[in-house]
Amino acid sequence: xxxxxxxxxxxxxxxxxxxxxxxxxxxxxxxxxxxxxxxxxxxxxxxxxxxxxxxxxxxxxxxxxxxxxxxxxxxxxxxxxxxxxxxxxxxxxxxxxxxxxxxxxxxxxxxxxxxxxxxxxxxxxxxxxxxxxxxx
Amino acid sequence: xxxxxxxxxxxxxxxxxxxxxxxxxxxxxxxxxxxxxxxxxxxxxxxxxxxxxxxxxxxxxxxxxxxxxxxxxxxxxxxxxxxxxxxxxxxxxxxxxxxxxxxxxxxxxxxxxxxxxxxxxxxxxxxxxxxxxxxxxxxxxxxxxxxxxxxxxxxxxxxxxxxxxxxxxxxxxxxxxxxxxxxxxxxxxxxxxxxxxxxxxxxxxxxxxxxxxxxxxxxxxxxxxxxxxxxxxxxxxxxxxxxxxxxxxxxxxxxxxxxxxxxxxxxxxxxxxxxxxxxxxxxxxxxxxxxxxxxxxxxxxxxxxxxxxxxxxxxxxxxxxxxxxxxxxxxxxxxxxxxxxxxxxxxxxxxxxxxxxxxxxxxxxxxxxxxxxxxxxxxxxxxxxxxxxxxxxxxxxxxxx
Numbered sequence: 393x394x395x396x397x398x399x400x401x402x403x404x405x406x407x408x409x410x411x412x413x414x415x416x417x418x419x420x421x422x423x424x425x426x427x428x429x430x431x432x433x434x435x436x437x438x439x440x441x442x443x444x445x446x447x448x449x450x451x452x453x454x455x456x457x458x459x460x461x462x463x464x465x466x467x468x469x470x471x472x473x474x475x476x477x478x479x480x481x482x483x484x485x486x487x488x489x490x491x492x493x494x495x496x497x498x499x500x501x502x503x504x505x506x507x508x509x510x511x512x513x514x515x516x517x518x519x520x521x522x523x524x525x526x527x528x
Numbered sequence: 529x530x531x532x533x534x535x536x537x538x539x540x541x542x543x544x545x546x547x548x549x550x551x552x553x554x555x556x557x558x559x560x561x562x563x564x565x566x567x568x569x570x571x572x573x574x575x576x577x578x579x580x581x582x583x584x585x586x587x588x589x590x591x592x593x594x595x596x597x598x599x600x601x602x603x604x605x606x607x608x609x610x611x612x613x614x615x616x617x618x619x620x621x622x623x624x625x626x627x628x629x630x631x632x633x634x635x636x637x638x639x640x641x642x643x644x645x646x647x648x649x650x651x652x653x654x655x656x657x658x659x660x661x662x663x664x665x666x667x668x669x670x671x672x673x674x675x676x677x678x679x680x681x682x683x684x685x686x687x688x689x690x691x692x693x694x695x696x697x698x699x700x701x702x703x704x705x706x707x708x709x710x711x712x713x714x715x716x717x718x719x720x721x722x723x724x725x726x727x728x729x730x731x732x733x734x735x736x737x738x739x740x741x742x743x744x745x746x747x748x749x750x751x752x753x754x755x756x757x758x759x760x761x762x763x764x765x766x767x768x769x770x771x772x773x774x775x776x777x778x779x780x781x782x783x784x785x786x787x788x789x790x791x792x793x794x795x796x797x798x799x800x801x802x803x804x805x806x807x808x809x810x811x812x813x814x815x816x817x818x819x820x821x822x823x824x825x826x827x828x829x830x831x832x833x834x835x836x837x838x839x840x841x842x843x844x845x846x847x848x849x850x851x852x853x854x855x856x857x858x859x860x861x862x863x864x865x866x867x868x869x870x871x872x873x874x875x876x877x878x879x880x881x882x883x884x885x886x887x888x889x890x891x892x893x894x895x896x897x898x899x900x901x902x903x904x905x906x907x908x909x910x911x912x913x914x915x916x917x918x919x920x921x922x923x924x925x926x927x928x929x
Contacts, residue, residue, distance in 0.1 A: 412876040416927055444884045445868040466868035
């Protein structure tokens with residue numbers, strides 16, 4: 393699989409995490425890297441439904457590649473969004489549809505954050521990305 | 529060992545939690561089960577399952593007897609006058625939905641239903657939807673500064689068009705006993721039907737329903753150390769008589785023809801299909817177990833533990849309790865910290881608490897909070913659970929601040 397550069401960076405960083413504490417610190421750091429959303433961008437239309445915390449998502453296509461921006465009130469969730477964005481940044485519409493979220497988070501040692509309970513809604517975020525990138 | 533629970537060993541889940549490094553502080557969501565209940569559940573299935581109220585054969589008779597014994601145990605637990613006042617349902621939520629459909633025929637457009645601002649979804653949505661179906665007005669009783677239903681406002685809002693009052697006995701967010709006596713007296717004086725949601729209240733203390741004086745009382749077995757998939761609807765005989773049948777099928781039917789049928793009165797008339805036989809029998813065993821405990825000792829243990837919980841939380845910098853809880857639980861937020869971040873880090877440390885909106889979105893919206901954390905206790909909780917919680921909280925805050 394041909395991973396974007398940021399995704400490779402995430403893999404290297406998270407794969408070396410010896411425990412939950414370092415993982416949490418890393419997530420907090422990655423969350424800080426998210427490009428902040430403006431007040432206008434944090435609007436109801438950009439809210440992802442199905443998240444316990446507020447998550448906003450925007451996406452645009454440039455030269456056939458999709459680029460997403462996301463934000464949340466919750467800092468660790470921002471970190472999770474950052475590693476999700478790292479995985480999908482620059483993909484084509486077809487590739488976005490094919491992203492295996494469970495596999496990606498497993499490789500990062502973050503599987504527990506994808507619990508099927510509605511707690512953080514990362515699945516809902518990916519679902520929304522797919523809708524944005526869907527043809528038509 | 530601080531504040532040990534003499535009953536913890538009766539609940540095998542805690543050995544499993546200890547092995548997994550989990551600290552369970554989410555009993556208000558669902559409680560762990562005593563060995564006595566597990567034995568009864570397995571005993572029923574292993575001893576030969578049979579359907580109830582249908583067959584003449586010996587296994588059927590044995591199952592029916594055990595099932596009806598369980599009904600009698602629930603009646604005794606609540607001090608109901610008779611077992612026929614206990615309807616088994618799928619849970620408190622289903623009990624409330626049964627009421628909202630079963631009483632629908634009593635309402636005419638413009639009638640009013642009164643609930644309170646602190647109801648969890650199960651005691652709000654069925655009434656909200658009933659109001660929409662029938663063109664009724666849903667009045668929401670406001671709360672006072674302490675987090676209790678405001679009695680002065682209630683006196684004003686429970687009026688000539690009010691037909692039904694549905695309120696919680698113990699708030700699942702605030703942990704405060706609501707002023708039921710006054711509310712029920714208010715409603716009673718105005719001929720209003722009363723529904724008490726005992727989902728939390730039933731777990732903390734014994735309630736004499738004849739003394740409580742409400743028309744209907746509901747709770748779930750799974751919060752009272754029983755199995756899931758089983759709920760209770762208690763009703764006064766004259767209140768149960770006003771219910772229309774709402775689900776149709778076997779067991780609830782008296783006589784059926786192709787074009788018409790006649791149905792049984794409560795309780796069987798409201799138990800369509802095969803009930804949760806094993807769960808009901810197992811719940812009977814739970815009640816036997818609880819009956820065997822020293823109620824005063826349980827109450828004293830829970831009170832001491834709750835006091836320790838509040839004292840520990842008060843030492844946390846920037847922590848605000850949503851209200852001053854009376855019992856069983858504490859809901860809080862921490863200034864400058866998102867509840868999702870906190871719950872994430874507590875979960876990483878094996879602390880099982882509830883985060884988010886506790887099935888009471890309108891209330892939290894009213895408080896202007898995106899969510900809160902809730903720690904809740906059971907009779908098996910102990911001081912060490914709390915010490916692990918406090919340490920994990922401190923650790924989480926070090927990371928986040």
